[in-house]
Amino acid sequence: MSHENPLLPRPATIQKIIPETGDVKTFRLTLDDAEAMAAWHHEPGQLGMLSVFGVGEAMFSISSSPTRREYIEFSIKRMGKVTRALHELEAGCQVGLRGPYGNHFPYEKFKGKDLLFVGGGIGLAPLRSLIDFVLAEENRGDYGRVEILYGARSYDDLCFKYDVLDGWVRQPGTVVYTTIDRAEERWTGHVGFVPAYLEEVAPTPENKYALICGPPVMIKFVMQALQKLGFREEQIYSTLELRMKCGIGxxxxxNIGSKFVCLEGPVFNMVEIGQLPPEF
Ligand code: FES
Known part of the structure; x- marks a missing residue:
């Protein structure tokens, strides 16, 4: 069945809810129409618009890789009306899904390169879609070494612990560095902010692209840290998800200045980000 009206949500069912932190849950969805589900395709970094019937809709990045064809995942922080309503739903509930929207990480360009992912908090969600895409058996040979540096405020605030502390660390050619902002008794890993840890780990810039997502202030300092380490602007990508509502311009x-994140983003190269007005 073709889906002509981009504003019409398609019915989808929550198959599973995975609690990530005290205020983040991952919602695993399938489209109710089997043909639409089979035809669904998103690219790593793209967004979807979820609606809670009778409450409203909001845009979120898709946190699952397109290589996982059986479902679509969104990892959502409880912070407003729609997200609160989503967090109250249970497996089996129906929601609406529009999309996918936006551009995506240019993974074709990344072929043959090493990749450095730098994420903060829930900002790991869009990166996870690309990480799992790159680590998928069918794609792994196309990419070099994968480094993932991830941080959150506390141990409890680390999302995707099953990937960060377990699944990804076991993958060949993959290194994961995890940090939390302040020391905790149960945490034996690194303590400190993401940009400082990045400088400490000091990844080399040769033959590598860096992909960043997290709070704007973290993105800013991570970019500075990467430049100190010798990364050129062309080697750095980030994804910005700002105040999106309609998803179609x-x-x-x-908008940031004259750029509409929903149309031209959410993924931007640092050269483009440098041309945005300072409000970012
Ligand atoms: S989200 Fe409405 S114009 Fe971009």
């Missing part, structure tokens, strides 16, 4: 909510 109509509401005017997501």
């Amino acid at each position: 109509k509401c005017g909510r997501c």
Whole structure:
């Protein structure tokens, strides 16, 4: 069945809810129409618009890789009306899904290169889609070494612990560095902020692309740290998810200067980010 109206949500069912932290849950969805599900395709870094019927809709990055064809995952922090309503739903509940929207990480360009992922908090969600894409058996040979540096405020705030502390660390050619902001008794790993840890780990810039996502202030300092380490602007990508509402360039909510994040983003190269007005 073709889906002509981009504004019409398609019915989807929550198959599973995975609690990530005290205020983040991953929702695993399938489209109710089997043909639509089979035809669904998103690229790593793209977004989807979820609606809670009777409450409203909001845009989120897709946190699962397109290589996982049986479902679509969104990892969502409870922070507003729609996200609160989503967090109250249970497996089996129906929601609406529009999309996918936006551009994506240019993974074709990354072929043959090493990749450095730097994430903070829930910012790991869009990166996870690309990490799992790159680590998928069918794609792994196309990419070099994978380094993942991830941080959150506390141990409890680390999302995707099953990937960060377990699944990804076991993957060949993959190194994961994890940090939390302040020391805790149960945490024996690194303590400190992401940009400082990045400088400490000091990844080399040769033959590598860096992909960043997290709070804007973290992105800013990580970019500075990467430049200190010798990364050129062209080697750095980030994904910005700002205040999006309609997803199709109509509401005017997501613009930074004259750029609409929903149309031209959310993935930007640092050269483009450097051209954005300072409000970012
Ligand atoms: S989200 Fe409405 S214009 Fe971008």
